[in-house]
Amino acid sequence: MKVFISADMEGISGVATNQQLKTPSEYQRFRKLMTADVNAAIDGAINGGATEVVVADGHGNMSNILIEDLDTRARLVSGSNRVMCQLEGLDDSFAGIMFVGHHGREGGSDLTVISHTLAGVCVNEMKVNGKIVGETELNAYVAGAFGVPPLFISGDDAYIKEVKETLPNVESAITKRAVDRFAAELIHPETAQDAIRQKSEAAVQKVKEQKPVTLNGPITFELEFKGPQQAKMTTTLPTVELISPKKIRFTCNDMVEAYKHMWACVIIAITATNGVLGNVNA
Numbered sequence: 001m002k003v004f005i006s007a008d009m010e011g012i013s014g015v016a017t018n019q020q021l022k023t024p025s026e027y028q029r030f031r032k033l034m035t036a037d038v039n040a041a042i043d044g045a046i047n048g049g050a051t052e053v054v055v056a057d058g059h060g061n062m063s064n065i066l067i068e069d070l071d072t073r074a075r076l077v078s079g080s081n082r083v084m085c086q087l088e089g090l091d092d093s094f095a096g097i098m099f100v101g102h103h104g105r106e107g108g109s110d111l112t113v114i115s116h117t118l119a120g121v122c123v124n125e126m127k128v129n130g131k132i133v134g135e136t137e138l139n140a141y142v143a144g145a146f147g148v149p150p151l152f153i154s155g156d157d158a159y160i161k162e163v164k165e166t167l168p169n170v171e172s173a174i175t176k177r178a179v180d181r182f183a184a185e186l187i188h189p190e191t192a193q194d195a196i197r198q199k200s201e202a203a204v205q206k207v208k209e210q211k212p213v214t215l216n217g218p219i220t221f222e223l224e225f226k227g228p229q230q231a232k233m234t235t236t237l238p239t240v241e242l243i244s245p246k247k248i249r250f251t252c253n254d255m256v257e258a259y260k261h262m263w264a265c266v267i268i269a270i271t272a273t274n275g276v277l278g279n280v281n282a
């Protein structure tokens with residue numbers, strides 16, 4: 001039985017501020033903690049019956065997890081040039097997907113720790129068929145298109161509450177209490193990792209009870225960007241319609257195609273933030 005893990009960093013145990021993930025010396029500490037949280041989930045998944053685990057590193061440059069410290073029973077997708085973004089490597093051969101260290105969406109109802117949607121520099125709001133989504137819900141829909149159900153989430157308490165509104169049946173492990181977007185009441189990482197191990201094991205044990213979450217038919221994305229220059233540059237794609245200075249819309253035949261299209265728009269928008277060729281030495 002194959003289990004896929006989408007790993008992010010903001011919801012990892014010990015993380016309370018963005019500075020911790022950006023200051024070089026601090027960042028090295030949190031790479032170790034991220035790897036340890038992921039290891040707890042791998043151990044739980046295998047104890048629960050998984051025979052293969054693939055982890056996709058999905059934070060920042062997507063190469064945070066320390067491969068030399070990763071559980072030897074797992075494989076790691078690392079590096080950021082990925083057509084399938086946080087889900088590179090996922091296909092219909094997996095029995096379930098787990099989300100480790102994820103975070104709430106930009107502008108969510110609670111001040112979840114370091115909340116954002118995919119790229120804080122450009123995405124203000126993302127809607128799929130009219131519903132506002134964060135990364136976990138979005139990825140769960142894409143996994144659903146492959147017939148893969150969501151099993152487990154870990155992150156701060158406000159994130160878990162937010163995601164359970166859409167995915168009520170997932171098992172969850174709380175890694176900290178959200179105090180503010182840039183503050184948290186922390187517990188010791190080993191305590192959080194014990195919870196991750198236990199809950200991911202329980203989640204995989206009952207994998208047969210879990211159903212994929214699916215959106216059928218044409219999929220329409222609406223993306224609101226932070227700046228009009230970001231929205232405008234995505235209209236280089238003929239499928240993109242500008243519906244207001246900062247908002248775009250496009251429709252694709254299915255969720256996987258739409259996810260890739262969304263990712264293309266976000267890549268363009270990130271690049272357009274300060275002028276598309278500003279940092280290219282050509």
Ligand SMILES: [Zn+2]
Binds near residue numbers: 009010058059060
């Ligand atoms: Zn992240």
